[in-house]
Amino acid sequence: MAAVRPEFRAEDLVFDPRDPVFGGPPCAVSGCDRPHRRQGLCTSHWQRWRGSGGVSLAEFAATAEPGWHGHLPLDSCAVAGCNYGAMGRKMCQRHLRQWHRAECPDLAEWQAPAPLLPPDGPPPACRIGYCSLWTRGTSVFCYGHDIRWKDNGRPDTDEFAASCEDPGPGQEHIDLRRLPAGLRLEMQYVLQCRGDEQDAKLPPREVHPLAAVLAAAGASSLLEQPEEWWTALDAPGNGRGWRPFILDARRRVEALAFGAGWDTEYPRDTWRLCNLGIDQPAATISFAGIPQPWLRELAKRYTRWQLATGLSASTAGSGARAVTRFAAWLASLPGPPAGLDGVTRPLLERYLAVLQAEMGGQVRHSNYVGGLSGFLKAIRRHGWDDTLPATTAIYPEDFPARGARLPRGLAAHVMAQVEQPANLGRQDNPAYRLITLILIRCGLRISSAAGLAFDCTVADADGAPYLRYYNTKMKREALVPIDDELFRLIGEQKQRVLQRFPAGAPVLFPRQSGNLNGRRPISSHTYRSALCRWLEDCDIRDEHGQPVRLTPHQWRHTLGTVLINRDVPQHVVQKLLGHASPEMTAHYAHIHDHTVRDAFDRYQQQRVNTDGELLPFDPEGPTATAEWVKHNLSRVRDSLPNGYCGRPPQQDCPHPNACLTCPDFQTTPEFLAVHREQADTNRVLIARAEDGGHFRLATNLRRVQASLDRIVPALEAILQEGGSDD
Ligand code: SF4
Ligand SMILES: [Zn+2]
Ligand SMILES: [Zn+2]
Ligand SMILES: [Zn+2]
Incomplete structure (x- = not known):
């Protein structure tokens, strides 16, 4: 663990208040150096503002004392000559009691008796340096500080006094003292990584309760227990934050201890793709659902081979799921096969019948058949296991008949509503609005649009603008011509990005949160949710008056269909949409295509x-x-x-x-x-x-x-x- 630098080696980690990850911009109260946490205020000023009863935030920020809540002098009793701490109605406990006995007269007129003092003069001042109030009874503290001392579990009085005098970092520190040495070092390493990466904020007060769970776990290292054990621990609060935090922490420590790569991941039942250098949305591929060790081993081999050939993680994962399903079915049989030699063609036929009964007609049906077919073929072709019976194979006829794929382009009626400037204007986030326009006019996939690079426009020799994007499906860069308006809007979006990230950001649409350095693009999911809300706001309806539900991909279909109907040659449309084959483009054309329809009608009659x-x-x-x-x-x-x-x-x-x-x-x-x-x-x-x-x-x-x-x-x-x- 030499990987931990000295500044992260402290047992009680205190951070620079301006640290982008652990700190933040200063509190709005002038003179207060602590990072703002809520509504522009640090935690203690925010609490004080909440208790201030209706003062506006601006007024509070302008007038509040910068000192910490709990570290200011306390009020003394309002009765002249009495220096006990105030308890209620601005009076000490004794005067309050006397006022009650006098049947609560008007306070201004009440002649309060002088304080009853011990025979040897006034009591000593409170032990806390900045507090001059009289001590209460036998306590060394005044009324208020005595209560606080008791609330804190009656610690050593000198220590308590010292801690009050030096406000320290308040909640802005991470106390790892309670952790065993090994675990503490691991946590220090994890915090250092999070600090270095600068992806997301990690306010210390959110780490406190997590550190408490770690301390109570009784483990001396994160690697001592498997992930499931850690995630099953009683999490603080409602458990939010614990699971991602502990999984992330454990993975970092494991990668540090054993390194990343195939040697670490292959033996595991769940592969973490980030450790394999695969940066794709599907974060893991699991083999845990395959009960038979011989089948699990083959499934892993099959999946590794698929990934090695450059297949996407989601495709490889879908193959693994197909084998998992088959394995679970095998295991459920009365006399399950004990090895690959028991997986016979008659068994496959039974399985195919089960699949047909369960999911006939659904797209995943053919995924399950295809995944298993590829698996069996790979075993035979690569000689992974010679006991596979020669007749065990899936034939083309075993695949479910492909259902008709209806065209999914949107009706002109719907598109007209979507493209109305008034409706587009209802999308209050200009970034989402721009994504919508790019999808409609360029037909990009949402994954390509959301991940556009900051420098995504180029001009040809005549100065005409193009959008350069990464075709996420074909895994290659592509260009699509854009109009001047889109070019201008992209320029405006760049300005907004630069305002938020003056040092620049690599992406055109940076994620809103957890993105301190602007490296992470917004997710397709975020855009889709915004799209749903926007469609509802605009109240877009189809020709039957029903609210329209549409997916971003339908704009791609629409563009393809419109272009073909306008007699744009198919090979041009293929190029514009970045299709690998003419067949894909032909699918967009489908029967919406008047060109084809007309030829068909002519043909039928002649x-x-x-x-x-x-x-x-x-x-x-x-x-x-x-x-x-x-x-x-x-x-x-x-x-x-x-x-x-x-x-x-x-x-x-x-x-x-x-x-x-x-x-x-x-x-x-x-x-x-x-x-x-x-x-x-x-x-x-x-x-x-x-x-x-x-x-x-x-x-x-x-x-x-x-x-x-x-x-x-x-x-x-x-x-x-x-x-x-x-
Ligand atoms: S018309 Fe007859 S010869 Fe020509 S492609 Fe069709 S089947 Fe073959
Ligand atoms: Zn403050
Ligand atoms: Zn008093
Ligand atoms: Zn005091």
Whole structure:
């Protein structure tokens, strides 16, 4: 524990009142040096103000004595010649009693008797140096100080007097004297870390009760007991603050003692990701729910491998949860398998049936199946355990059918209300308002927006502004163009940040509390709560008059859908939204997409097959479903240059590159030019094949030609009926 510096080695830690973590800006009472704790006042001035009966804060701050509450001279009895301490009605105990006996006459007129003094003159002055009041009875203190001495458990009178004379740090110190030496050193180390990090305030008076619990615990080191033991201790007050404090403290001490990294974390049943250098919201991954040691070991190996390949902590954690659930189910069986060799395919089938019954249709259903499938595959592929039966595997058909994902973009009606300046103005926190605008206009994920860097704008060669953000899902930086208004608003936000953190802060939206150096960005959760309150304030309603509940992510969907409906090319939208694949963008487009819808309608009315026959619209046919539209119009169209594939998307093509002779092929007039061109080329090819003696090829080409000769006139006929050739 050489890690503790001398200034933190004191048994009774006193801090610089201006320390950003343990102290703070000074109390509003002039001359009072203590840090302000409540409403601009130090704790004792605040208490005195509360007891002052209705004086305004400003008046109190301007007039109050800077001395500490409890360290000022006490009032003496108001009766002339009496120097006993006042008890009630500004009189000492004796005079008060005499006044009562006289049946409480008017105080101004009452002729109070002179004080009864001992025969050898007035009693000595109170033992406390600054108090000149007479001592009370046999006590060495005046009336008031005697009460306080008794309240303090009748300590040594000289010590008590000394402690009153030197006000000391009051509540602004952390007394670790009661802790055993080892534990004290650990606490000193923890406090030093908290002081160095300067993330959150830690007022000493909040540490006092925690130190008391530690002292009563009877342990000589935090590492002597596991985390659960510490968190289960009787916490002070309502227990708030104890759990995070003790967990944090124990982890720091453990990391100091054993170091961080895989060697420390791997054997644990709960991995603390911060110790693995993973700075992601999911703070831990737990294997504690896996009762079988052999399965737990494999689950850890699987999870470590996943993390090592760069998967996010939440994905790896979801895999661990899938194994945990399976393990718990195995353990609940009457004759649970004793090893991996007992995990058979029939067992898996039973488990899949249980999952289906419990959570069929929910998204997590396929997460649980997928997590387990990946786990089994990894065991086999990496040879982690050869006893895994050869047939134990999960097949693609075992996965639940993917339910239709409905478009989640917001109706224009709702967006119009959201974007009304009057409504935007209702959000009184300008930072939240700016985040809202960034989400709406740039379609960022909330995690990307909340974590924007302070320097997040760049200009291109023409001076047009861009927002630079970190795509939290794809783990890469990205740029999105912004308008001048957003650029200006971001500039204003920077000014606000600089006002709060004159030395600068690395983030554009610093967290409100627990963020002394401005390093921590606001959390998505904080923004979401503010969003909920704001929506309620604005009373935003849908077209049925119902209050709207929306998530920040819906703005992303909305932007994607609006852009595609305005005919912004899909690859541009993909780039703007930072999608990894065109499929993700296609999902945003979905059936809200008029472009696709129009093509679909045209297609439905104008399809011909390779015989040139007009195909009737069959609402039961595979091509009638939105799924088919999505699959074909946005995907297969790219690969078929001359029409559409009519096979259900689940079926593979049995004869690629032969569409023109395939019964599943369908085409529409928009491909007429392609067909005409191909017919011309094809004729040349047939002639060449015949000249070269390639009769088999020539036969095939003639079959294609026959289709084309039927398709082209049929499409021309459709166009003539429709009267347009575009
Ligand atoms: S050959 Fe037939 S099944 Fe294959 S892609 Fe072309 S139309 Fe579809
Ligand atoms: Zn004060
Ligand atoms: Zn008196
Ligand atoms: Zn006194």
